[in-house]
Amino acid sequence: MLELRLVQGSILKKVLESIKDLVNDANFDFSSSGLTLQSMDSSHIALVALLLKSEGFEHYRCDRNTSMGMNLGNMSKMLKCAGNDDILTIKGDDVSDTVTFMFTSDLVREIFFYKIADFEMKLMDIDNEHLGIPEAEYHAIVKMPSAEFARICKVLASIGDTGDIGTANIVLRQNTTVDKPEDATVIEMNEPVSMTFALRYMNTFTKATPLSNTVTISLSPDLPVVVKYKIAEMGYVRFYLTPKMEE
C-alpha cells in the first residue's frame, strides 16, 4: 500500500518539468523515508537525482519499498491537469500495474463543493542501474540566485560554443551586500578550478529554476559538476554533468 499526499502539488509538477527533457523514463523509488529517483540521460553524460523526504508530505504511507517505472512525458501530461493550488495524492499498490494521481481543490471544498479529479497511469518495467555517488570535497562551491544562473546559461548558449560568431566572457563576483539572502552570490573556493561543460545540458538543468530561488554549483577538476536546487522543507533536485576534457 502506497499513499502520499502533497499539499503543494505544484512542487511535483515543477520537478517533472525540470527533469522530463533530460530523462524519458525513470523509476520512482518509494521507501518509508521518502521518494527518490536517480536516472542518467541516454548518453550517460548527465544524471538527475531527486529526493522528496516523507516529512515534507502531509500524509505518507509506504508499507514496503516500492519502485514504480514511469514515463515522465506522460506523467507530466497528467500533472498538468492539476491546478497550481491543488493538493496531490499519489496512490499505488503491489498488485496493479498502475499509479493513481488524485487532485483535489481545497479552496473549493471550503465553500460547498468538493472537486476531485483522478488519473490512472500505466507503469512500466525499467531496468535502471544506480550509480553510487559518494559525498566529495569540491574545489569551489558557488551559491547564487537561480534566475541569474539560468540567464547566464541562456545567453552563453545563444552565442554558441563553437566560436563561430565570437566569444563571450561573464565574470561573476562574490556579492553578499544584498537585502535578501537568496540574492547573494557566495563563492567558496579552496583551490582555483577551470572546467568546460556542454551548455546544452546546463540549459536543461535550469528548467528547475522555479523550484528554488538559489542554485548551488559544486566544481572539482576530476569530478562531474553538481548543480543543486534545494526544494524547501522537502529535499532537492541535483544534476550531475561530466566535464569536457582535452584529449
Next chain:
Amino acid sequence: YETQLRLEAFYSFN
C-alpha cells in the same frame, strides 16, 4: 580536441 567521458568513468554502479 575535446572528449566527454560517461558518468561510469567517475562513479561505479551500486
